Amino acid sequence: MAEKRDYYEVLGIPRSASQDDIKNAFRSLAREYHPDVNKSPDAEERFKEINEAYGVLSDPEKRAAYDRFGFQGVNTSGMPNYADIGLGDLMDLLFGFGMGGFGGFGGRSTRAANAPRRGADLSTRVRLSFEEAVFGTEKEVSISRNERCSTCGGNGAAPGTGIVTCQTCHGQGEVRQMQQTFLGSMVQVTTCPTCRGRGEMVEVPCNTCSGTGLERKNVNLNVRIPAGVDDGNQVRLVGEGQPGAFGGPNGNLFIRLEVAPHQFFRRSGNDILLDIDINMAQAALGDEITVPTLDGDQSLRIPPGTQPGKVFKLRDKGVPVLNRDARGDQLVTINVQIPRNLTHEQEELLQALSRTMGREVKIQERSFLDKLKDAFLG
Numbered sequence: 001m002a003e004k005r006d007y008y009e010v011l012g013i014p015r016s017a018s019q020d021d022i023k024n025a026f027r028s029l030a031r032e033y034h035p036d037v038n039k040s041p042d043a044e045e046r047f048k049e050i051n052e053a054y055g056v057l058s059d060p061e062k063r064a065a066y067d068r069f070g071f072q073g074v075n076t077s078g079m080p081n082y083a084d085i086g087l088g089d090l091m092d093l094l095f096g097f098g099m100g101g102f103g104g105f106g107g108r109s110t111r112a113a114n115a116p117r118r119g120a121d122l123s124t125r126v127r128l129s130f131e132e133a134v135f136g137t138e139k140e141v142s143i144s145r146n147e148r149c150s151t152c153g154g155n156g157a158a159p160g161t162g163i164v165t166c167q168t169c170h171g172q173g174e175v176r177q178m179q180q181t182f183l184g185s186m187v188q189v190t191t192c193p194t195c196r197g198r199g200e201m202v203e204v205p206c207n208t209c210s211g212t213g214l215e216r217k218n219v220n221l222n223v224r225i226p227a228g229v230d231d232g233n234q235v236r237l238v239g240e241g242q243p244g245a246f247g248g249p250n251g252n253l254f255i256r257l258e259v260a261p262h263q264f265f266r267r268s269g270n271d272i273l274l275d276i277d278i279n280m281a282q283a284a285l286g287d288e289i290t291v292p293t294l295d296g297d298q299s300l301r302i303p304p305g306t307q308p309g310k311v312f313k314l315r316d317k318g319v320p321v322l323n324r325d326a327r328g329d330q331l332v333t334i335n336v337q338i339p340r341n342l343t344h345e346q347e348e349l350l351q352a353l354s355r356t357m358g359r360e361v362k363i364q365e366r367s368f369l370d371k372l373k374d375a376f377l378g
Helices: 007-011 019-033 043-057 060-073 087-095 130-135 280-285 344-357 368-377
Strands: 122-128 137-148 163-165 174-181 184-191 200-202 214-225 234-237 253-259 266-268 271-279 287-293 296-302 311-314 330-337
Touching: 007 019, 007 043, 019 043, 043 060, 122 130, 122 137, 122 214, 130 253, 214 234, 214 253, 271 280, 271 287, 280 287, 280 330, 296 311
Parallel strands: 122 253, 271 330
Antiparallel strands: 137 214, 163 200, 174 184, 234 253, 266 271, 287 296, 311 330
16 A cells, blocks of 8 residues: 555544454454455455554554654554464454464463462461560461372372373363354364363372362471560461472461560560559658569669659660560659548648648649740641
8 A cells, every 4th residue: 555544544443432442443354354354455455554553553652652643653563463363363362262372362271270389378376475475485386288198199199090191181281172153263272171271180089188189287386486576466487388289389377476465564666664653752752662574673763752754764674676686675654642541640740741841832834845836836
């Protein structure tokens, strides 16, 4: 053809056509002008023209460039020439009559069916005490997973028998069926229903595993829990999941950790929080008290005049940082207890103390930070 026609005109569609419209138009014209069907002298050239138009308009980027710059905006070299492909393969590619015969667009082949496949992952839960999570421990977990059959060794065949080529597909893993259509003979390719695409079968299935090569077993594993884990963390055991197929690697086992709460301690990241109650005299006069830590009891000096809410830091008495040689701190918050039921002697002493301290109420000024916040926020 001496002069190129507009690609939309070639396919007989408007410029607003959708991708489905473009595909449907090409299908219709492909059936009509493919050289294997249409024997007119100009059929091959016509089909090449249709092929080129479809190659551009079916690609969103090329179509956008063509809409903007015309033929100068697209490079049509390297596009497949469907006129050089047999009609059966063309129908396979465009309409899904079969999945074999056209490289790159094929479906499941024997090689794909027998390709190594990774096993599935498994998961379980382990409950830890607060101390076990902090310092680490070792736990035994029990899981149920598939293991190689102890009777057949994993090949699925009963002892004394072997593996044979599938008689349905003759080792190909797929079966082909010829269909007659108005376009000629079409080949439909499907996965072999007998061997499920493997191309081979066990001669006599193993009674223990029914030919699967696997049997369900309960397995006990020792798991090292590192120091510093927290509730909701996971430990991964590589290769302890379900077995892979056709030489593929095993899956992994994921262990989700659940940490029980402690009677006294709380956790904030790698810090341990502890609340301690002292009486008014200890807060006013000061005292030396003993506080519990995860490493044992430790003395803590309470200076005179300690106010409620005062926080004391015990360095390196917190949780080990996961996979690092470091620890958090223990933060001890002081609460001052106000007695509810005083003895007569205690009441007299407090009244005497009250007379020496006066009854003036002191109104606290707002903090500098509060004033600064008001200045910025209004």
